[in-house]
Amino acid sequence: MDWSDSDGNEVLDWESDEEPGPGSSPARVADRAGPSDETCKAGPSHRPLVSHFMGMGFSEDMVMKAIKENGEGDSEAILETLLTYAAIEKCPENIDHSHNNCSLASEENNSDGDDLSDISGFEDEDFTMGLSEEDKKYLTLMEMGFHPEEASAAMRRCGPDAQILELADSIHAAEVQESELGESTYSNNKPESFSYNCSRGKRKRFAEETVNKRRCVQTESDSSLISIPKPMVGYGLPNQRITTICRKLPESAVGPPYFYYENVALAPKGVWETISRFLYDVEPEFVDSKYFCAAARKRAYVHNLPIQNRFPLLPIPPKTIHDVFPTTKKWWPSWDPRTQFNCLQTCTASAKLTERIRRALEHYDDLPPLTTQKYVIEECRKWNLVWVGHHKVAPLEPDEIEMLLGFPRDHTRGGGISRTERYRSLGNSFQVDTVAFHLSVLKDMFPNGLRLLSLFSGIGGAEVALHRLGIRLKVVVSVEISEVNRNIIKSWWEQTNQTGTLIELADVQQLSGDKLEELMCTFGGFDLVVGGSPCNNLAGSNRYHRDGLEGTHSSLFYDYFRILDLVKCIMGKNI
Incomplete structure (x- = not known):
């Protein structure tokens, strides 16, 4: 009969004496009936392998087919094939989109409170660069939700060459053994395989989730026509002598009007090819803002x-954590190797997390165990935590993030804007120093100022960059759906005593062809069209709705192209 485990997930009672009915699955029937003739005819090495996968709930025919396809030496490849077969049977119309659902946990809903620690709003960065294979496996197990001591114990039991699935099996086996026999989870004796110690439904579900997660990582790392360079320095950095680069634009892309579109660099496969194709086949310039400030921001x-004669904003911002926040150096432990922050997020760590870190360290004076060090460093990297006392970490404050992103102090403060809204607005903004370096070529081209069309401009990163470059903003037409962001831009406009005209529109649908033509007739056209949409649907950290350019937010790119194309046509640049 059917029953549910403690998590509310339906599993099957495989030991039931109930006769299989018409609705019984082939795997269930096969399991009750015992091994078939085909299984019995299989060699000695086949029999345990077939039983192993049938124990997960796969049918005998499916298992034999997968073994025949992959050979019996690679159990992980067999499992991959079996899961693929199962996915095809369940939803053939969606099999090509399996990389969009790579979560090991259910989606958490954001609330109006300040505790955003459970929201996956941070961007994946290269945390594992330079780490040993053993450390990478340890961090992968941590990311899958296992306790640090569980991960370490499994690695001791299984040895350094064990695969992730084997390590996860070992952890689950230890958990089952502890619950059934009352033995210690961290026993040095290697428990029996997880395959034979927990419900088949639960094991199959766990295996499926684990492999789906690995598929997600593999899909994101697949090569594409547009490759991401390493290091990510674009067409050059400030004050860096490089070989002259000759970039020839397609004729349809030559300005004016000039256009500038930004989004997250590590997007799903094919996204940047699509963006480039729509934007007149101009290839993207990949830049990590860690070369411009003390925080990484791969865009x-x-x-x-033009890419010649660029110059940076002055003063040059500090590029290390201790240069930005010198008071943290006193408390910074020797085993925390960070010199820069990870990508700045749309959310912040909770007080509960910082307290957990304090408790994890409180029993050690200077050098905690390696497992504790790894756990703390991973959380600090993930949430950009700084050391503010002995064994005490804290998240960055909004005004500190403003400084790192190149915005003036209190840019997002005031006007009834909550702390949560400040984090969200800052996390979706431009890094001003990076953008200003690219836009600096416009200063000599428009000595009397320029007319800017800013689409989905957030908190006005492009406007702030142009202002800091000393370029007058004669006209700014800003399209931004967030009332909070519109208020921030309007407040900045007034506080900086801008002499031009600011027009704010709340909905991109308001910018029809007629409306656009009316604005261009009034102001004489636009010199620069800037755009950028929130990276929610593209960022690797979004395990739930990584929908690429079809996502709710990133689909705004198509509106950006539509409006840019209208501007070009109205200005006589028919393509």
Whole structure:
């Protein structure tokens, strides 16, 4: 009969004496009936392998087919094939989109409170660069939700060459053994395989989730026509002598009007090819803002701006954590190797997390165990935590993030804007120093100022960059759906005593062809069209709705192209 485990997930009572009915699955029937003739005819090495996968709930025919396809030496490849077969049977119309659902946990809903620690709003970065294979496996197990001591114990039991699935099996086996026999989870004796110690439904579900997660990582790392360079320095950095780059733009892309579009660099496969194709086949410029400030921010920019004679904003911002926040150096432990922050997020760590870290360290004076060090460093990297006392970490404050992103102090403060809204607005903004370096070529081209069309401009990163470059903003037409962001831009406009005209529109649908033509007739056209949409649907950290350019937020790119194309046509640049 059917029953549910403690998590509310339906599993099957495989030991039931109930006769199989018409609705029984082939795997269930096969399991009750015992091994078939085909299984019995299989060699000695086949029999345990077939039983192993049938114990997970797969049918005998499916298992034999997978073994025949992959050979019996690679159990992980067999499992991959079996899960693929199962997915095809369940939803053939969606099999090509399996990489969009790579979560090991259910989606958490954001609330109006300040505790956003459970929201996956941070961007995946290269945390594992330079780590040993053993450390990478340890961090993978941590990311899958296992306790640090569980991960370490499993690695001791299984040895350094064990695969992730084997380590996860070992952890689950230890958990089952502890619950059934009352033995210690961290026993040095290697328990029996997880395959034979827990319900088949639960084991199959866990295996499926684990492999789906690995597929997600593999899909994201697949090569594409547009490759991401390493290091990610674009067409050059400030004050760096490089070989002269000759970039020839397609004729349809030559400005004016100039255009500049930004989004997250590590997007799903094919996204940047699509963006480039729509934007007149201009290839993106990949830049990591860690070369401009003390925080990483991997972004790509498609633009038709000149790339010669760029210059940076002054003063040059500090590029290390201790230079930005010198008071943290006193408390910074020797085993925390960070010199820069990870990508700045749309959310922040909770007080509960910082308290957990304090408790994990409180029993040690200077050098905690390696497992504790790894756990703390991973959380600090993930949430950009800084050391503010002995064994005490804290998240960055909004005004500190403003400084790292190049915005003036209190740019997002005031006007009834909550702390949560400040984090969200800052996390979706431009890094001003990076953008200003690219836009600096416009200063000599428009000595009397320029007319800017800013689409989905957030908190006005492009406007702030142009202002800091000393370029007058004669006209700014800003399209931004967030009332909070519109209020921030309007407040900045007034506080900086801008002499031009600011027009704010709340909905991109308001910018029809007629409306656009009316604005261009009034102001004489636009010199620069800037755009960028929130990276929620593209970022690797979004395990739930990584929908690429079809996502709710990133689909705004198509509106960006539509409006840019209208501007070009109205200005006589028919393509």
